[in-house]
Amino acid sequence: MNTSTDRMITRIKSIYLYIKQKGTVTTTELVDEFGITQRTVQRDLNVLEYNHLVHSPTRGKWSITSKKVKAS
Template sequence: MSHSTSRMLTRVKAVYLYIREQGTVSTQKIAEEFGTTRRTVQRDLSILTYNGLVQSPNKGNWKITNKRVKIPDA
């Protein structure tokens, strides 16, 4: 796995954990928290949405789904 892929997967995991911790959070808030652009956050959220881990009940606001997930430490 390339370094950039590993970094992206680490960020996606961190975004998921951040949403889980915060409850419902906006795309802008995630971008500010991680120091990335909204477009980068949207890509990360697309991955999480595709895998059924997050949903956007209101446009631009995100929360986790009830899908069970095991998160590895590394």
Template structure:
């Protein structure tokens, strides 16, 4: 796995853990927390959504799903 892919996967995991800790958060809050753009965070959220780990009950707001996750 190349360095960029590894960094992206680490950030996606961190975004998931951040949402799990905070509850419902906005895309902007996540971007500010990670010091990146809304667009970058949106790509990360798309990965998490595709895998059934987060959902957006309200536009721009995110929370985790009840899908069990084994964090390693």
């Protein structure tokens, strides 16, 4: 894989693990924590949501789903 793809995968994994640790987070909290733009956070959350790993119970707040994941 190329470097930008590796960075994206690492960032998405980090976002998932952060949400898992915190329980529920806001999009703004993710922007502040990871130092990336709101648009980038939204794209990463879309990937996680598409794979049924996170959901948004209310607008702008995110939690993980009950889907089993092996994170290495």
